[in-house]
Amino acid sequence: MKYISTRGQSDEKTFTEAVATGLAPDGGLYLPKTLPNIAPRLKQWADLSYPDLCFEFMKLFATDMLEDKLRTIVDASYSNFSRKEIAPLVKLDGHLSVLELFHGPTLAFKDFALQLLGNLYEEQIERTGDPINVLGATSGDTGSAAIHGLLGKKGVRIFILYPQGRVSMLQERQMTTTAERNVYPIAIEGSFDDAQAMVKDAFGDANLKARYSLSAINSINLARILAQCVYYIWAWLQLDEDARKRGVQFVVPTGNFGNVLAGWLTREMGLPIEGFRVATNQNDILCRLFNTGHYEVTAVEPSVAPSMDIQVASNFERFLYYSVGQDPERVRTVMEQFKAKGKYTFEDFDRSAFSATRMDDKEIHETIESIYGRYKYVADPHTACAFKDLDESKTNIVLATAHPAKFPEVIEEALGRTPTAPSLEAIKNEPIVNYMLPAEGEALAEFLKEHAKGSE
Numbered sequence: 487m488k489y490i491s492t493r494g495q496s497d498e499k500t501f502t503e504a505v506a507t508g509l510a511p512d513g514g515l516y517l518p519k520t521l522p523n524i525a526p527r528l529k530q531w532a533d534l535s536y537p538d539l540c541f542e543f544m545k546l547f548a549t550d551m552l553e554d555k556l557r558t559i560v561d562a563s564y565s566n567f568s569r570k571e572i573a574p575l576v577k578l579d580g581h582l583s584v585l586e587l588f589h590g591p592t593l594a595f596k597d598f599a600l601q602l603l604g605n606l607y608e609e610q611i612e613r614t615g616d617p618i619n620v621l622g623a624t625s626g627d628t629g630s631a632a633i634h635g636l637l638g639k640k641g642v643r644i645f646i647l648y649p650q651g652r653v654s655m656l657q658e659r660q661m662t663t664t665a666e667r668n669v670y671p672i673a674i675e676g677s678f679d680d681a682q683a684m685v686k687d688a689f690g691d692a693n694l695k696a697r698y699s700l701s702a703i704n705s706i707n708l709a710r711i712l713a714q715c716v717y718y719i720w721a722w723l724q725l726d727e728d729a730r731k732r733g734v735q736f737v738v739p740t741g742n743f744g745n746v747l748a749g750w751l752t753r754e755m756g757l758p759i760e761g762f763r764v765a766t767n768q769n770d771i772l773c774r775l776f777n778t779g780h781y782e783v784t785a786v787e788p789s790v791a792p793s794m795d796i797q798v799a800s801n802f803e804r805f806l807y808y809s810v811g812q813d814p815e816r817v818r819t820v821m822e823q824f825k826a827k828g829k830y831t832f833e834d835f836d837r838s839a840f841s842a843t844r845m846d847d848k849e850i851h852e853t854i855e856s857i858y859g860r861y862k863y864v865a866d867p868h869t870a871c872a873f874k875d876l877d878e879s880k881t882n883i884v885l886a887t888a889h890p891a892k893f894p895e896v897i898e899e900a901l902g903r904t905p906t907a908p909s910l911e912a913i914k915n916e917p918i919v920n921y922m923l924p925a926e927g928e929a930l931a932e933f934l935k936e937h938a939k940g941s942e
């Protein structure tokens with residue numbers, strides 16, 4: 487299997503090369519050159535455990551890796567989940583189930599991809615002998631999931647910048663109480679934008695980047711998308727004949743479009759899914775796009791579902807590639823116009839498999855309350871966004887992207903009770919061990935020179 491860039495101006499890569507590269511040199515994102523047809527395999531896959539299913543699926547893509555290696559990597563990646571099913575499908579009523587994607591080490595769905603990516607990086611370092619320094623800025627979930635994907639891995643150091651005092655207490659503790667020496671949580675005296683600007687500067691410094699082989703934790707790595715495909719297949723395989731016949735709708739709380747894109751790809755590979763619901767918070771660029779064809783950036787307004795507070799949905803480019811007939815030249819034209827003007831209107835893109843909704847903070851609070859009233863189920867603020875205008879004649883599968891205990895204040899306000907999770911209780915009183923830097927690029931460069939692992 488070969489991988490191509492959505493912008494068509496980079497060389498084809500093998501799986502391990504595409505994973506090691508991240509963003510393609512032409513600025514595009516990697517995709518499989520052709521998609522396999524998984525429909526004939528579904529019967530054989532029906533009774534597999536989650537790791538077995540993941541292995542069978544990834545085997546179709548990681549064709550330049552030894553199967554034994556892949557097997558070990560997949561098994562290790564799902565060994566730190568607290569539930570045997572890995573992704574339990576919880577039935578709320580006849581037409582509605584919740585796929586719980588929050589039983590990984592940091593209690594958010596990003597663990598599915600970042601546990602696997604961490605193990606793939608480790609394999610790469612063993613193979614090449616070159617160390618990697620992972621660098622990123624976070625406003626919460628991605629940073630902690632990336633840290634927990636790389637904990638204690640040989641040859642990797644991870645530097646995560648976050649705005650001091652502006653991530654939640656629990657998110658900060660997930661990043662700063664690991665006691666692993668390869669983890670560098672750095673509190674910045676500034677905003678998330680300041681932290682992100684510092685990271686951007688570091689990547690722009692060719693010297694620094696080459697000397698320390700700096701690597702990003704962004705959501706665009708091919709391996710992250712493929713890892714996320716697996717739970718759509720897993721969920722579909724749990725359904726009975728009747729549920730499938732009614733038509734299966736996945737309802738996906740969406741920010742960067744990474745999660746829902748993975749689901750859509752499995753449909754392109756032959757999984758019989760009728761459609762997808764793109765559920766956004768008040769930052770509704772994607773809701774507007776799927777309802778009107780008009781894609782336009784507006785300012786981000788912080789919400790109670792902060793992991794969906796995004797401006798530009800970077801993974802949308804992968805969907806765009808298919809919707810313009812796999813024509814990289816058209817992808818480049820759209821992306822250039824979008825970059826220049828901050829907006830683009832699609833005349834003829836096929837959005838028939840999608841519907842979209844948005845929810846503001848007030849509705850999120852009310853919805854957490856009504857879900858609890860109706861089903862005695864506690865949904866986190868991101869998951870709550872999915873419970874809007876569901877078509878009860880269909881089989882709806884809501885993706886639960888975070889554990890409610892990660893957002894105790896919102897749940898407390900809505901339900902008058904505080905959800906807990908053992909892994910969070912365990913770290914609540916642990917001392918924070920972090921580094922502090924002023925919001926200056928120079929300070930980060932100095933810090934990296936002192937702490938990053940060079941390949942000399």
Ligand SMILES: *Cc1c(COP(=O)(O)O)cnc(C)c1O
Nearest residue numbers: 740741742743744745793887888
């Ligand atoms: C990252 C995240 C999302 C959004 O996922 P995308 O792939 O960016 O659409 C939703 N909910 C939670 C809890 C997240 O951490």
